[in-house]
Structures are given as C-alpha cells and as structure tokens.
Amino acid sequence: MVTLTIRSAGAATLALALLAGCDRQSASPSQPEAAAQASAGGGEGGEQLTGTLDRSYAGELIPDVTVTDPAGAELALRAGDGRPTLLNLWATWCAPCVVEMPLLDTLAAEMGADLRVLTVSEDMQGAAAVEPFFAANDYANLPRWMDPTNDLAFAYGGGAVLPLTVLYDAQGREVWRVIGGYDWASDEARAQVAEALTPAVAGSS
Numbered sequence: 001m002v003t004l005t006i007r008s009a010g011a012a013t014l015a016l017a018l019l020a021g022c023d024r025q026s027a028s029p030s031q032p033e034a035a036a037q038a039s040a041g042g043g044e045g046g047e048q049l050t051g052t053l054d055r056s057y058a059g060e061l062i063p064d065v066t067v068t069d070p071a072g073a074e075l076a077l078r079a080g081d082g083r084p085t086l087l088n089l090w091a092t093w094c095a096p097c098v099v100e101m102p103l104l105d106t107l108a109a110e111m112g113a114d115l116r117v118l119t120v121s122e123d124m125q126g127a128a129a130v131e132p133f134f135a136a137n138d139y140a141n142l143p144r145w146m147d148p149t150n151d152l153a154f155a156y157g158g159g160a161v162l163p164l165t166v167l168y169d170a171q172g173r174e175v176w177r178v179i180g181g182y183d184w185a186s187d188e189a190r191a192q193v194a195e196a197l198t199p200a201v202a203g204s205s
Contacts (some may be wrong), residue, residue, distance in 0.1 A: 050182030
C-alpha cells in the first residue's frame with residue numbers, strides 16, 4: 001500500500017491511499033527504469049492483475065477536469081468527442097499500472113475509432129516522469145495526458161486507487177470502473193468494454 005500526499009490551496013495535505021498493490025519500493029523519483037522492469041516481470045505481471053469491476057457508480061458523469069500533455073495541449077474530459085471513453089489513471093511508480101500499459105495499448109489499437117482510450121498520469125513530476133517512461137516503451141496507441149495536480153484523484157473522492165480505470169458511454173456517463181490492475185487482453189475485458197459500444201446499453205447507463 002502506498003500513500004500519496006497531495007497539497008492544494010483548499011487543503012494543506014490530503015492522504016490518497018493507493019491500495020491496488022502499488023508497491024512502496026517502486027515509488028521513488030527515478031520511476032521509469034523501475035517501471036520498465038516491472039512490465040517485463042513475466043509471470044509476476046499476472047499477479048498484479050487482480051482488479052475488481054465495480055458498477056456502483058454507474059450513471060455518474062465523467063469528471064469536469066482538464067488534463068494536459070507534455071507539449072502543453074489541454075483536454076477537457078467532459079467535452080467528450082461522441083465516443084465511449086476508457087479513462088485510466090496510472091503512475092510510473094505503480095507496478096500494476098505499468099503491467100497494464102501494454103495491454104491497454106493493444107486494446108486501444110484493436111478498438112480503433114470505436115473507443116477513446118485515455119491514459120492519464122498522476123505522477124506529480126508531470127512530464128519529467130512521463131516523457132522518459134514513454135521513451136523507454138513502445139506505446140504507440142496511448143496518449144500522454146497528465147494530471148500532476150491530482151485533480152482527477154480529488155474528483156474521484158480524494159482516495160483514488162491506482163490503477164483506476166473507468167468506462168464511460170458516449171454520453172459521458174459511467175458504465176463501470178475497475179479498481180486495481182486488470183487483464184485487458186482477456187475475453188472478459190472485451191465483453192465488458194462492448195457494453196459501452198452498444199447504444200441500447202450505453203443509453204440506459
């Protein structure tokens with residue numbers, strides 16, 4: 001278990017419990033190399049994919065948060081683009097997050113234009129952590145969005161678990177969320193994602 005302390009104008013400190021097996025030893029500022037090793041961990045990777053699917057927040061709107069990329073471009077999440085969205089909160093020092101990344105990259109490639117896959121780093125170092133991580137890995141289908149002020153973590157109640165992945169329908173309403181690492185290459189994952197791609201189901205969310 002790792003605790004991330006967040007400072008903001010509204011609160012001196014806020015302890016965010018990142019409960020999904022993010023390992024304390026990998027939470028150092030020199031994140032990219034530790035992360036790359038975690039992703040190459042072979043059989044150990046499967047042990048990180050123990051997340052659970054939660055439908056108790058179904059119907060809630062995507063957070064009204066704007067994220068940025070290393071070049072300074074901004075993305076207002078609530079604006080949407082007319083497609084279902086799979087929103088993944090991760091960090092370079094979170095072992096299960098790193099294990100998920102190649103799986104999410106493959107999923108994004110397979111879904112193509114049907115699904116918007118947004119990976120948002122919660123690294124407080126921002127581009128200084130994200131850029132080396134992407135440079136060391138070949139994630140051609142994942143964006144480099146960042147949330148170094150942890151606004152998304154606050155939006156999810158101030159105790160966001162990493163990794164946290166939330167599926168939104170085309171109207172920006174939550175279908176389900178996965179707390180912890182998840183096997184996005186599995187048939188189960190494909191079936192769960194298909195929910196948001198089916199208008200009748202998405203419209204009833």
